Amino acid sequence: MQLSLLDTAVFITYFVGVVIFALVVAARSKTKSSADYFLASKKLPWYAVGASFIASNISTEHFIGMVGWGFLYGMAVASWEWGNVATFAMLIWIFLPFYMRGNVATMPEFLEKRFNPTCRYIYALVMIVGLVIAMLGGVLFAGAKAINVFFPQINISLGILILAAAAGAYTIYGGLLSAVWADLLQYILLMTGGTIVTIFGLHHAGGLNELMGNLPEKFIVFYPSKQEMIPWSGMVLSTFSVGVWYNCANQFMVQRCLGARSEWDARMGIVMAGFSKAILPFIVVIPGIIAFYLFQNKISDGDQAWPFLVKQFLPSGFIGLVLAGLASAIMSTLSAITNSSATIFTFDLYKSILRPDASDRELHRVGRISGFVVMVVGVIVGLLLAKYPGITVFGLIQTVFFYVASPISACFLVGIMWKRATSTAATITMIVGFLILLPVTVFIVFPKIPLLQPYDNFMHHTFAVFLFSVVLLIVLSLFTQPKSAEQLKGVIWTKSALGVAEAEKGKYRGLKSLGLWWFLMSATIIYLYIYTYQHASNTDWFEAEKIAYEYSDGATVKPQQRSELAQKEKFNLWTGSGQILFTPSHSDQKITFKLPVAEPGRYKIDALITTGPDYGKFAVRINGVDTLISCPITQVLDDGKKYSVVYKQYEVFDAKELDRLNTDHQTTDSIAASHVVNRVSFGNFLLNDNSVDITLVARDVEDNNSLIGIDQFMLTYLSRPEE
Secondary structure (H helix, E strand, O other), X not given: OOOOHHHHHHHHHHHHHHHHHHHHHHHHHOOOOHHHHHHHHHOEOHHHHHHHHHHHHOOHHHHHHHHHHHHXXXXXXXXXXXXXXXXXXXXXXXXHHHXXXXXXOOHHHHHHHHOOHHHHHHHHHHHHHHHHHHHHHHHHHHHHHHHHHHOOXXXXXXXXXXXXXXXXXXXXXXXXXHHHHHHHHHHHHHHHHHHHHHHHHHHHHOOHHHHHHHOHHHHOOOEOOOOOOOEHHHHHHHHHOHHHHHHHOOHHHHHHHHOEOOHHHHHHHHHHHHHHHHHOHHHHOHHHHHHHHHHOXXXXXXXXXXXXXXXXXXXXXXXXXXXXXXXXXXXXXXXXXXXXXXHHHHHHHHHHHHOOOOOHHHHHHHHHHHHHHHHHHHHHHHHHHXXXXXXXXXXXXXXXXXXXXXXXXXHHHHHHHOOOOOHHHHHHHHHHHHHHHHHHHHHHHHHHOOOOHXXXXXXXXXXXXXXXXXXXXXXXXXXXXXXXXXXXXXXOOOHHHHOOOHHHOOOOOHHHOHHHHHHHHHHHHHHXXXXXXXXXXXXXXXXXXXXXXXXXXXXXXXXXXXXXXXXXXXXXXXXXXXXXXXXXXOOOOEEEEEEEOOXXXXXXXXXXXXXXXXXXXXXXXXXXXXXXXXXXXXXEEOOOOEEEEEEEEEOOEOHHHHHHHHHHHOOOOOOOOOOEEEEEEEEEEEEOOOEEEEEEEEEOOOOOOOEEEEEEEEEEEEEOOOO
């Protein structure tokens, strides 16, 4: 897209300004000691901790990837944000008190205090390799790719170098203090930029109530446990594996808490982060739903949704501000990865193994050197990814990170809660967890056991590895020697963690009460869950390939996998593994799906169907009765200032007619490939049986235009039969 001079000026001003700001902060702080460099002299206030915690977490995978998943799955994706309410509670009430009171500098260091040096070294190596390769290289590549969409003159390789130089300059020079205060500025920008896109989008879509009324399935927050991508059971159970690791035992996230000026500031910073997590789905999920509502047949890749909305909605000047928000998300994450990786290397490997007697000045110098090396390695990984733009390494490594979190979470959670857990058991659990439990779970347990096959999902995998690790740790601990009570002092949870530190008693009461604000944060997220659930609880979502169906003799039917189209074009809009592809040999042949009906009543029936150059016409019958097919058409009103969705009704659905209508009524250029999905409605029906038959009947079949593709059906309960 072509940016205006104003947008470009706004973006460049931010980009240069944030680097100068961070460097000035570093210069004025006169960072001299390792404590200054790695832990910001332990002077960070709660609002800086909270802002940095969120800014470090949010990156391109949210504005691009999560918005794309919002396009596909709707508010169910919000659980990745709202679900943090549980792990934030663990961090506030279980882990942080011991980190802060024990003067811990790194997460591997805590493992040594609780168990032994071996656990420390294993975790340190896993974290450095994972952070530098899986996250730093991936974020550099994904960030440069996103910026390239808006600045085509900056190719991906150049973008990687610019991002690395900008984030590395102030992070390597100023350490955590510089990074966190830059994060505060970037938190404001990324939240502001994201909110602007949502506000403009809701204006064009007619408001949140309009979206909820017309797309109730997009506000389902809990999908069945057998759903392939985001089952509710996987989302909940992964809290105890990935959630505990990511939020409670991950140097990348926890380090800003360790630099807080007090235990209260560290914990209150997480409360602030929790309130931010409550808001984030409205910034990184709702835009995806808006894009689907207005432009479902203009997009064939969910990752295109957010850039497409920015291009369509925002006036000159606002685009530059929003892009500054995107760059803020990228820069803050790069900074956090670099600083935390350098911290782990310096304290857990260099000082602990190579130079136990290293001076403070030497550690300070090694921190800067290792930060530079980390960024260089990240750039190399990013440049390698840029050479193979079709590679899925970033997503693959993120999934691997999802898996390797489980043994670590088991050791941290069991270790801090159970004094009988032993060092030998923890060491064996970490090694066996990575090398044996993980591959056995992924390649044998779920694929080979029939009872578990329907739940063969990476979220269920990671919980299973966590569960096996916990059991192994407990069993081995019962047969090995634990540490003495004196050795475990300060690293085992007690009720004292529920209160403030001894030195802070009496200082934080009333409106400064940690318990009060934690309760309000938790209540807010729970309310949002309930509110969203109530607006979609009457809607059921059925993947076509998992529903019983019958079809006419002479026709052919097959479940078409996503990979069949993905090899030809960028298409990722099927919500399951694929669709049902019906190929009639002549007109009037039909395919009938039998959907279960929970209880008698009046229902609204909708579907997602696929259109493309080789797709044909069809009519629809509900329980044997012909019905009209309603198709959404997005029009532009008020001389291009407002979009509006209207519904056209047809007896026969014709994809080519739909494309023509969209072209006639819409001024936006399509960025879709050959195939797209279309949401169509079949109307409201009184259903008294325990199932409903939905029949698609082929019309005007031609040799090259005959296919009928069905992705999913939606059944929304409206009222009881007598109403």
